[in-house]
Amino acid sequence: MLGEQPFRILSGAIHYFRVVPQYWEDRLLKLKACGFNTVETYVPWNLHEANEGQFNFVGMADLEKFTQLAGELGLYVIVRPSPYICAEWEFGGLPAWLLADPGMRLRCHHKPFLDKIDAYFDDLIPRLTPFLSTKGGPIIAMQIENEYGSYGNDKAYLNHLKQALIERGVDVLLFTSDGPEDFMLQGGMVEGVWETVNFGSRSAEGFAKLLEYQPDQPLMCMEYWNGWFDHWGEQHHTRDAADVAKVLDDMLAANASVNFYMFHGGTNFGFYSGANYPDKLQPTITSYDYDSPLSESGDLTEKYHAVREVIGKYTDLGPLELPAPIAKKSYGTVNMTGQAKLLASLDGLSSPIQSVCPEPMEQFGQNYGFIMYTTHLSGPRPASRLNLQEVHDRAHIFIDGKFKGIIERADKEHDIVFDVPAGGVELTILVENMGRINYGPQMKDAKGITEGVRHGLQFLFDWTVRPLPLDDLSKLNFDSVDGESEKNQPSFYLGEFTVDEPADTFLSMKGWTKGVAYINGFNLGRYWEIAPQETLYIPGPLLRKGNNEIVVFELHGCESPSVSLQDYPVLNKQQ
Structure with missing residues (x-):
């Protein structure tokens, strides 16, 4: 009633x-x-x-x-x-x-x-x-x-x-x-x-x-x-x-x-x-x-x-009356003209925090995004397996700034094994929060490294932690795009394009691997080459007449430093 x-x-x-x-x-x-x-x-x-x-x-x-x-x-x-x-x-x-x-x-x-x-x-x-x-x-x-x-x-x-x-x-x-x-x-x-x-x-x-x-x-x-x-x-x-x-x-x-x-x-x-x-x-x-x-x-x-x-079988609807259609436009290819490598841009994105253990991001007041853990590992040490106990959700491993591999929550078996020379090495772990669990018994889902890091049997202590919520990219300093950029070095890419009349459009990330895209400072969301989503929806109100800015945070690398803005979505790669 x-x-x-x-x-x-x-x-x-x-x-x-x-x-x-x-x-x-x-x-x-x-x-x-x-x-x-x-x-x-x-x-x-x-x-x-x-x-x-x-x-x-x-x-x-x-x-x-x-x-x-x-x-x-x-x-x-x-x-x-x-x-x-x-x-x-x-x-x-x-x-x-x-x-x-x-x-x-x-x-x-x-x-x-x-x-x-x-x-x-x-x-x-x-x-x-x-x-x-x-x-x-x-x-x-x-x-x-x-x-x-x-x-x-x-x-x-x-x-x-x-x-x-x-x-x-x-x-x-x-x-x-x-x-x-x-x-x-x-x-x-x-x-x-x-x-x-x-x-x-x-x-x-x-x-x-x-x-x-x-x-x-x-x-x-x-x-x-x-x-x-x-x-x-x-x-x-x-x-x-x-x-x-x-x-x-x-x-x-x-x-x-x-x-x-x-x-x-x-x-x-x-x-x-x-x-x-x-x-x-x-x-x-x-x-x-x-x-x-x-x-x-x-x-x-x-x-x-x-x-x-x-x-209409159960109630009288009358003729179908709809609001005016919302325009969709293709703005063509946008070449990325600026690049800022993550490891060289940390001071503009976060402040370092000293921590005995590599605590989850919630312990540092961080909600979303990425978190980086760095420590010095003394040597010499024989080749041993790196164990993250455990990672939520996906970790990029760097030894002295060089990419070593990926450890994922969904795949605990990996082959990241390394020895340590007499002078020691710097171990850096970049962890991505890919979304907290929203249903079922696993919901208590802290992000980052939840217990500890071991090289072989030994837990590693004394970490420098950098929360990277990526909610403010204004302090990034972009250089020209590095045509010979090393693969698997996370980087921010900047591109600009001009709009005469703002309309809905779709950002195609074809040729890119995995990351996050922003339009005029607004976080559009994640992309990933593994399907089904190849485009990100950009509602027209997020655009402005004149100059517009796209920033892409790419974790692995792209075929070509350019994106396209098209007038249709691709939500299934078989389309």
Whole structure:
């Protein structure tokens, strides 16, 4: 019921934090034009409180503006402000600084964890209460935790979250969402809170299981997985539009409500893509296209039209009215004219810290990016294996500045063996954080070197540590591009190009190996040659008339120091 009237929720997920604010209206209007009456969004704690006690709700983090805009456009809003959101988002939305406390326990009734949540909610929830439907606003429901039954069974924790919302003035419908399995529903349900289920198919089975635990209540699929996300090294996931439409039709015929996860996926800009760990680390790609009804860049897909046709069977939609198309342009090839080698640029990027042990980055107040550890190893020593115990996630090993090899978390067997001459050597280890695990039992995922480094049997102590969050590249000094640059020497490359009219474009990284790309100082995200993503989406609002600047941080080397800006994406190398 909405007020005194029966109301079927037809919702689609659009995450404000994965879309530039200038395009929120475009995406929301396309949602409404497809026949939906509600938009759903998670709220990522780590975006809003990246550093403890410092809150950010501006730009892409302006949740209040997004909520207000949705209401002005005639849409209701479902907000999922759980401390944990999963979402293939870094650390499932939890802030990295929680891990600075080695004793921190996550997603349970652990007082230090609850205290952090309460401090966050003290700032967050008052921003949302003016928009509650009970006050005439668009927010009709809020989630208290996310798929908790897949993780744990701490009812005291769930009830603390429930009361945290109620005590801060949330008086709209509260809900939980879980998979339609016995242990998930048993672990995730809270007395007095509406339960919903998440699935991608077999809706009759899913709803039947829900009714066993929650009879005589409205049915809702809170996450209808109409597409799926991608990991590096996989092929891009797709799902047939007719199949998606058929499952939706089944749900609507059963008088259920539904939320499409995702309706529009958007982009994991910066270092915010997460990772999974079923048996090894599987980092998520930068694109969050998700094979949704709207593509990563907001284009209508076959799935959009198939979904609209089904919704039209149950409600009168009228003619399809869409906002004006967003232009896409190719700006051609950009030659990189400047280069700054990482090992020669450290003083402009960080300050050295002395540490007995090579501690994880969270111990140095660092959230994302890279971290470098350097120590002197005395000699002479016979050839012995270098052991990182253990590395999260991918380490470049240098001996006296010369590249020696890679040690990866996912592949602990390696052949980095070296002897040490009488004068000793300088050992440098550059570790990349490829995204904290966002789902499952491995979530307590500190980054960097988590225990220690051994040469043979001996632990090595006395380290110089340099946090490299790479959030400010303004102090880099670029020289001309070194045509004979040594392979596997990480370097920053600078290129410039001129724009007459800003439009959406796609940065092709074909011929490059692995790294991070920036446009006008904005971190577009990671790239990697291993597929499926070959281009990075650049929304037009990130460009400016006149001169624009691209910086690429390349870890291994490129075929040619140039990139191209094209008017179409490549999300699967077989395209």
